Amino acid sequence: MKDRPRVHDFDWPLLAIAGTIAAIGLVEIYSSTHASAMAGMQWKQLMWIGIGIAGMFLISRIDYHSLLDQAPALYLVGCVGLLVVLLLGFSRLGAKRWISLGGIMNLQVSEIMKLIIIIVLARFFAEVRTDRLTLMDLLKIGILTLIPVGLILKQPDLGTAMVLVPVAVVGALCAGIQWKHAAVGLVIVALLVPLGWNMRKHLKPYQQQRIQTFLHPEEDQRGAGYQILQSEIAVGSGGFWGKGFGKGSQNQLGFVPVRYSDFILAALAEEQGFIGVCVVLLLYLGLILRLVDNAQKAKDRAGMYVVMGVTAILGFHVLVNSAMVIGYMPVTGIPLPLMSYGGSATAFVFLALGLVMNVRMRRFVN
Amino acid sequence: MPSWNVNDQKIPQGRLSLFSYLSAFFVVLLLVGFWKLQVMQSEHFSDLAEKNGIRSIAIIAPRGAMLDREGRVLVDSYPSFSILLLRDNPKLLEKNLPQIEDGLGIDKQDLDQQLDAAKTAPKFLPIIIKPAASQSDIAFVESHRADLPVLDLMMVQRRRYPHDEMLANTIGYVGEVSVQDMEKNPDRYKPGDIVGKAGLEKEYNDEIVGTDGMRRVVVNSVGKVMRTLDNVEAIPGKPIQLTIDEDLQQIAESDFVNKEGALVAMDARTGEVLAMVSRPTFNPNDFAVRIPPQEWAALNTDANTPLINRAIQAQLAPGSVFKVVMATAMLESKAIPPTYTAYCNGSAVFYGRVFHCDHAHGEVDLHKGIVASCDVFFYHVGQLLGIDKISYYASGLGLGQRTGIDLPSEQTGMVPSEEWSERVNHHKWYPGSTISVAIGQGAVTATPIQLARMIAAVANGGTLIPPHLMKDAMGLKSASFPLSDDTVQQVTDGMWGVVNEPDGTTSGAVKLQNVDFSGKTGTAQTESFELQNKLGKHLKENGWFVGYAPRRNPEIVVAALVQSGGWGSTSAAPIVRDVVKAFYDKKNGHFTPPTSTADNIPPSSAVHPVGVSAGAQQQ
Numbered sequence A: 001m002k003d004r005p006r007v008h009d010f011d012w013p014l015l016a017i018a019g020t021i022a023a024i025g026l027v028e029i030y031s032s033t034h035a036s037a038m039a040g041m042q043w044k045q046l047m048w049i050g051i052g053i054a055g056m057f058l059i060s061r062i063d064y065h066s067l068l069d070q071a072p073a074l075y076l077v078g079c080v081g082l083l084v085v086l087l088l089g090f091s092r093l094g095a096k097r098w099i100s101l102g103g104i105m106n107l108q109v110s111e112i113m114k115l116i117i118i119i120v121l122a123r124f125f126a127e128v129r130t131d132r133l134t135l136m137d138l139l140k141i142g143i144l145t146l147i148p149v150g151l152i153l154k155q156p157d158l159g160t161a162m163v164l165v166p167v168a169v170v171g172a173l174c175a176g177i178q179w180k181h182a183a184v185g186l187v188i189v190a191l192l193v194p195l196g197w198n199m200r201k202h203l204k205p206y207q208q209q210r211i212q213t214f215l216h217p218e219e220d221q222r223g224a225g226y227q228i229l230q231s232e233i234a235v236g237s238g239g240f241w242g243k244g245f246g247k248g249s250q251n252q253l254g255f256v257p258v259r260y261s262d263f264i265l266a267a268l269a270e271e272q273g274f275i276g277v278c279v280v281l282l283l284y285l286g287l288i289l290r291l292v293d294n295a296q297k298a299k300d301r302a303g304m305y306v307v308m309g310v311t312a313i314l315g316f317h318v319l320v321n322s323a324m325v326i327g328y329m330p331v332t333g334i335p336l337p338l339m340s341y342g343g344s345a346t347a348f349v350f351l352a353l354g355l356v357m358n359v360r361m362r363r364f365v366n
Numbered sequence B: 001m002p003s004w005n006v007n008d009q010k011i012p013q014g015r016l017s018l019f020s021y022l023s024a025f026f027v028v029l030l031l032v033g034f035w036k037l038q039v040m041q042s043e044h045f046s047d048l049a050e051k052n053g054i055r056s057i058a059i060i061a062p063r064g065a066m067l068d069r070e071g072r073v074l075v076d077s078y079p080s081f082s083i084l085l086l087r088d089n090p091k092l093l094e095k096n097l098p099q100i101e102d103g104l105g106i107d108k109q110d111l112d113q114q115l116d117a118a119k120t121a122p123k124f125l126p127i128i129i130k131p132a133a134s135q136s137d138i139a140f141v142e143s144h145r146a147d148l149p150v151l152d153l154m155m156v157q158r159r160r161y162p163h164d165e166m167l168a169n170t171i172g173y174v175g176e177v178s179v180q181d182m183e184k185n186p187d188r189y190k191p192g193d194i195v196g197k198a199g200l201e202k203e204y205n206d207e208i209v210g211t212d213g214m215r216r217v218v219v220n221s222v223g224k225v226m227r228t229l230d231n232v233e234a235i236p237g238k239p240i241q242l243t244i245d246e247d248l249q250q251i252a253e254s255d256f257v258n259k260e261g262a263l264v265a266m267d268a269r270t271g272e273v274l275a276m277v278s279r280p281t282f283n284p285n286d287f288a289v290r291i292p293p294q295e296w297a298a299l300n301t302d303a304n305t306p307l308i309n310r311a312i313q314a315q316l317a318p319g320s321v322f323k324v325v326m327a328t329a330m331l332e333s334k335a336i337p338p339t340y341t342a343y344c345n346g347s348a349v350f351y352g353r354v355f356h357c358d359h360a361h362g363e364v365d366l367h368k369g370i371v372a373s374c375d376v377f378f379y380h381v382g383q384l385l386g387i388d389k390i391s392y393y394a395s396g397l398g399l400g401q402r403t404g405i406d407l408p409s410e411q412t413g414m415v416p417s418e419e420w421s422e423r424v425n426h427h428k429w430y431p432g433s434t435i436s437v438a439i440g441q442g443a444v445t446a447t448p449i450q451l452a453r454m455i456a457a458v459a460n461g462g463t464l465i466p467p468h469l470m471k472d473a474m475g476l477k478s479a480s481f482p483l484s485d486d487t488v489q490q491v492t493d494g495m496w497g498v499v500n501e502p503d504g505t506t507s508g509a510v511k512l513q514n515v516d517f518s519g520k521t522g523t524a525q526t527e528s529f530e531l532q533n534k535l536g537k538h539l540k541e542n543g544w545f546v547g548y549a550p551r552r553n554p555e556i557v558v559a560a561l562v563q564s565g566g567w568g569s570t571s572a573a574p575i576v577r578d579v580v581k582a583f584y585d586k587k588n589g590h591f592t593p594p595t596s597t598a599d600n601i602p603p604s605s606a607v608h609p610v611g612v613s614a615g616a617q618q619q
Helices: A011-034 A042-059 A064-071 A071-088 A109-128 A135-153 A156-174 A179-201 A207-214 A226-238 A264-296 A301-325 A345-359 B014-041 B044-052 B091-105 B108-117 B135-144 B179-185 B199-203 B247-255 B294-301 B319-333 B366-371 B375-386 B387-396 B418-423 B431-437 B448-460 B485-500 B529-535 B571-585 B611-617
Strands: A090-092 A093-102 A105-108 B055-061 B073-085 B127-130 B149-161 B175-176 B194-196 B215-220 B225-232 B262-266 B273-279 B341-342 B347-351 B353-356 B362-364 B516-523 B542-550 B556-562
Touching: A011 A042, A011 A264, A011 A345, A042 A345, A042 B431, A064 A109, A064 A301, A064 A345, A071 A109, A071 A135, A090 B215, A093 A156, A093 B485, A109 A135, A109 A179, A135 A156, A156 A301, A207 B366, A226 A264, A226 A301, A226 B014, A226 B044, A264 A301, A264 A345, A264 B014, A264 B516, A301 A345, A345 B262, B014 B044, B044 B055, B044 B516, B055 B149, B055 B194, B055 B225, B073 B091, B091 B108, B091 B127, B091 B135, B108 B127, B135 B387, B135 B556, B194 B199, B247 B262, B247 B571, B262 B448, B262 B571, B319 B366, B319 B375, B319 B448, B319 B485, B319 B516, B319 B542, B341 B375, B347 B375, B353 B375, B353 B431, B366 B375, B366 B485, B375 B387, B375 B431, B387 B431, B387 B571, B418 B431, B448 B485, B448 B516, B448 B542, B448 B556, B485 B516, B516 B571, B542 B571, B556 B571
Parallel strands: none
Antiparallel strands: A090 A093, A093 A105, B055 B215, B073 B127, B073 B149, B175 B194, B215 B225, B262 B273, B262 B556, B341 B362, B347 B353, B516 B542, B542 B556
């Protein structure tokens, strides 16, 4: 038994996997943008990776128990922050997600909210201390989660709002949801989804258009379906071996929408082929498995919930983004963690990994 | 220690492992999805990617020019820009249409009609929605490249007719290939291709049409051309040289101003057509750009049929010109002695009906019959010959059949016979009808070009020359209908008298110095006496004159028809004289050409946009 956490106890393999994915992302960002007006984006991304890693070390220094102690305060601060964004935030790409920070960087408050919800729900589940969640517990979890979800939806940012839900779901599963509750929940979801889908068709065209704009404000003028189709064409035409670095016509000629960010996997699939996709998805699987391993080795349930919260968010991101790229999911603006270009999203991933390191470092500490 | 931080619960290892398996399961599921696209449907998507980024641009080959016999330009082509509508994305198209209609000022109905017409064509082939783009149209397309990606510019070759209406009915016009033509020749034509629709443009379409080139370019997502992949140059169509003499044509045209009718001038030895006029006419430049539907309808429904080439399509009563056939039949058949005479007191009765003559000519023999064009003399000749002998010689001299000129839609005219009457009218030929036919009225009809060839054949001893417009036409064959020298001499003497003798029908008004000018007048009634009585007024006759020179073995033959012109001697004969005079003036080297009617069409650069990026097409 040690009495002090040390950097030596960091999960270096986990960091190596994350670093590899981030490096692949940098290369693909370079390939996608070097011949365009956006050339040089990879350096900005690299800077954010640096900031993220620094933040990771910082956050790992603060005992997660202390963070969990502050959960109510953090929750309050987060929700107020989201409100402030709604009231004062400036509009960018049609959505109010950003607040100005010192005039230099723009910080997405909803990204911080992801970290906060992990901590808040970990605290809540740790407090329940049972392997059978009651209906009341589930209701409380629902309320805790849906308040920030509603605020983020209002921005509007369906993607980030949705990302908060898996933290609650995975947490509930680990805490021990009763089968009957899980079954009822599944039935409700199964009923709501097709109902909502059918309702959509009864709407007038302009209303459908509004929903479309709501779901995805960046939608260009070429109509719904175009982005997905172009993404599928990029992926499909890449074939087994890919067209080669910098040689994907869909990517280089700009047919793949936001090819350096949300659709970076399509760009990679076109240039590196099925082989490249396999490597990337297996790296993500490695990342997830390594995270679960950390959860299994956590010193206490609180630590486990923290790690699984992080795992839930990252896994959800990878699943939804990859499925979107091949047309199995609608375009909702959920980036691929570590690869997609984006400052606060990338920083968030490293900060989340910092929480995981935090738990891991303290597994032997008394 | 706070209540939540009591470490009395074990980590649920099983549930966490379940999560690991679930993750692996989802990754496999995703990989299956990628496998489906990247391995199973790879070819399909490669095709789509190629279509996305690679655009084929046709480089239109110019049609070959048409030159007159001296190499002067009658028709040529010049480059200009057309606006293309890409149809491979129907949804996007639908969305963009209103803005396009607005920006380019295109009628919605018209555009819908065009899209409808192109329905059967492959979706990746664009259609031309504005054939002659103005500067502002081009600017509109250029400035909306990003938000109206369904528009594109294409350099095209446009037909130019510098002399406007001159020779228009013979040259014809061009237009977009029809759906039927495309179905017949799917490899050859694509929507928007320009083909000859009438006249020489149609007849020699295969000779003058070029081979379009093709450039494949890489375009980015907003349609900007990034680079050229390959380039197959267009092969321009070959020019063709016509037998037309622009000088004679212009003289003939100027004589037909405000007249209705037709003219054919031919080299009487070879059949080369030197001039060909048809009035009323049209301006083929109107067709060089897509003709608006209303204008097209107007041209087609115009009672004056301006699109018809009357020189080869007008089938009219030849009137007294037919007396040349009658005279030939009388002498050649030997059914009537050459010295036969008839007495004309201004009319005669046959089969109980009065047939008129314009004068009381007194005692008339064959020579006087031709010179003074005495109807009564030929009524008797007709009665003595009978319809079948007349029919035999008329057919032998080329009437009732196409001359075979290298133009589409030539008409046959009509030579009646007993057999024809029974076949078509289902009754025996009325002998009384022969009397009308004898002076070129009744059932007999002929086209101007047939009469020109007939007269030339009589004057040269029976060689039916092959009329043609292509200068170096191959495989031309003259038909032969040998006539005896006596016949030729007597009939041509008569025709010489028409022009040169004091009692000739032309009254010596069209005599030419130093030229042995001969011919035959005709003044054909356009309606029966019955109709005249019914209308209570007299419609003016069609004036004919077919002239030639010299008297035997002619070098030039000219047939002129002036519809509702009255006497052939005053309406048609002076026109023929002018053309024959010009022919000999040129031959003798003292011809002063009239001022050219060629327009000063601005140089093609004036319609070129400046700095057009699709002008990559200009390379």
